[in-house]
Amino acid sequence: MKICKTISEFKNWRNSNIHENIGYIPTMGALHKGHLSLVASSKLHCDKTVVSIFVNELQFSPDEDFEKYPRTLEQDLKKLENHKVDVVFIPETSEIYKSDFSILINELDLSQKLEGASRPGFFSGVTTVVSKLFNIIEPSYAFFGEKDIQQLIIIKKLVLDLNFNIQVVGCETIREASGLAMSSRNQYLSDQDKKDASILYETLQLGQNLLKKNETVGETKLQLKSKLQNNKKIKIDYLSIANSTTLEELRDNVKLKNEKVIISAAIFFNDVRLIDNIII
Incomplete structure (x- = not known):
């Protein structure tokens, strides 16, 4: 399993696999069976599977849990290696957002409801980072869980409106034995x-x-x-x-x-x- 920490490092790998069918799962880490089910779906449909781990500060409001959000990188990497992931992309914040970063991607309709109404700015952070990651990874397929159903719908709209040549695949929610959705x-x-x-x-x-x-x-x-x-x-x-x-x-x-x-x-x-x- 290859670990890439910079965009240039990842691009070198991507350029050497230019004809491969790439499946991609963007995550913020603290991986559980829900994430790993997305990996399994990717491995079923794609030649290579890429997972990113990046806690995206842009989608957290100042009063949310960015600082205490679970970070379990060592355990995450072991899980991904056990599931035979090909590449893990784990950039620092400065690699994704340069000091003079000043462009946001905003969805103006779907993002104003439900999660967007409760968490202003959340979806702007999501659509911006996902757009950047799509441009870096250049996947054929991207896998998202249906637990975050509004996010899935907005990402599909993002791909359609911005002409990304990516097929977004929604995967069913994985639950604890009690029925609680894994998160x-x-x-x-x-x-x-x-x-x-x-x-x-x-x-x-x-x-x-x-x-x-x-x-x-x-x-x-x-x-x-x-x-x-x-x-x-x-x-x-x-x-x-x-x-x-x-x-x-x-x-x-x-x-x-x-x-x-x-x-x-x-x-x-x-x-x-x-x-x-x-x-x-």
Whole structure:
């Protein structure tokens, strides 16, 4: 497994593999089975697999957890080597953002909702760094998890609007035995918290069942909020039932017909922010 720390070092490798079909997984490290499932998908479809590890400060607001975000590079590299990744790109911040860096990539519609409304500037940081990494890595395929469904939708729009010659592949959410979606931030939770936090997925499943039984969107949301608010450890950030393409919220009086929707939520569980979704 080759480790590259600079763009020029990576480009040298890339130029020697110019005709290879490259699969790429961008990460911020603290790797778990969700990330490794993306690696497995890449290895299934591509000649070579590249993983980047870069904690992107641009997507953190000043009051978020950039400084304490889990950094487990040694363990991450062992996991990637065990999964026979070809190259790991681990640049320093100064390699990605020069001191006079002054250009941002902004998505102006999808990024204003849900996560974007709760975390202003987040998606600008994501689309900027992903654009830069796509230009550096030049992959044929890029693999993203469906747990971050809004991010996946925005990255697909980014590729379409900016004419990247990349196929973005969404991969299913990997979960703990309890149902809790795997996330690097789960490291902030105790084992008991992880079990208790599975109420988030249970709530989304309840929403799916209610909508499939012809309940209205408004009544479904009321029942989901009630279920979450009954747990004293939980503070709801947002709860959404939205169109899966536009991310527009469905009106309260709507009953699910043929429209594809996403039920999603963000909560604070003992001050740890967790997100999850179900696509219907």
